[in-house]
Amino acid sequence: MPKIKLPTQSPHIDMTPMVDLFSVVLIFLMLTTTMRQPEPANVDTPFSISETPTPDFNMMTFLLAPDGKVFMNFDNGPDTILAFRPKILQEMGKRYEIEFTEAELRFFQKYKSSIGVPILQMKEFLGTDDNNVRNSLNIGIPIDSADNQLAMWILYARQVNPSIQACIKGDSETEFATVERVLDILQEKNVNRFNLITSLEAAKINLEEIQQ
């Protein structure tokens, strides 16, 4: 029997449905995404059973890095017209006799990550386009009693936005001494209510165990 020669053809795969599906997923992701902000320090939050979601607005967040550096972040308020960030910076500038230009204030308004820049270097930080320079200036807000800039930030943040709430986002490995210092500073400014940012974890206790 002679062999039947099959014509060698490249198989046609119709990719259209796949492309369709990809488009749908892509559009979904693009619309639902809220970008994760790059933070100046990597922080693994501890776990808790709390299920209250983080509010979107009126928050000042203190980022406590494991090496004891403190960063701070606050939002622009529920409406962008309110523009709390540049106002707070302006107040800080007045306190430390630094005049910030329009462009610098605008940049600060749009800068979403936490900041840990000593106020005297703030102008340099806002002026530069180089990310490396920026990172090298992000060394943590001074919190020692001689130069307590964190207290000033808290003071002006609360002055500009009276309904601001304090949030603490710490790494599990951060030493308690740092946390205590930040809590102390907050309490000095009459903030007694804190929100600790945690990740969700399930914990169950069964009835039998208690009845034993």
Added chain:
Amino acid sequence: MAEIIQEEKGKGGKKRAKKHPPHIDMTPMVDLMCLLIVFFMLTTAFNKAKIMEIILPEKIKDPTKQEAPRISASRTLNILLGPDGKIYTYPGSVKPEEYSAVPPILPPLNETDYSPEGIRKLMLDKNKTLARRIAEFRQEVVSGKIQISPDSVRSTISKMKSDDDTGPIVLIKAYKKANYGNFVDILDEMNICGIASYMFTKITWYEEKMVETAAGITPTLSSSNNP
């Protein structure tokens, strides 16, 4: 390769020159879309972080006005957060004079840890009645016996807590070498066990000493609370 297949229509009409269906190579587009999807999936924060609220007692600016809160010593349980994930607990209270006395009069310090068999068992043991009532109530809500809104679940539980007068009064104090994770863990443990009254207070110098002795740390000189 991908292609768009076009159906030929109108076979009965005029004879035209045979049209080739246009071949569009979709591979680069698919590649790009894959990349974008991966990018968005990695940068999307799907689950939002949760918050746990704590309220600290107001600081008293004038120390002369400070009055020690009157709480019954038999219900008091002190939790000292030590270094390396250790917890020390002791009942009652210690006065500085008692520590300085020779020999010091110290309550037994009990060492435990953050595991469910450690501190959770201890807390549930002390808080049996209330924990059981809360757990039973939750069970009834989950199983559908009681149908109320989540808000009233919360308020019912907080009512149960404020009515309770058998559970322990927990004082939490953190040694400076404890970490933030321990702090959150212990507050979380209080929530899990349904402890009605707990308080976070500053550690005293003699409690620091007690932790140091128990954990075998040579005391540091930085302790500013030392008289």
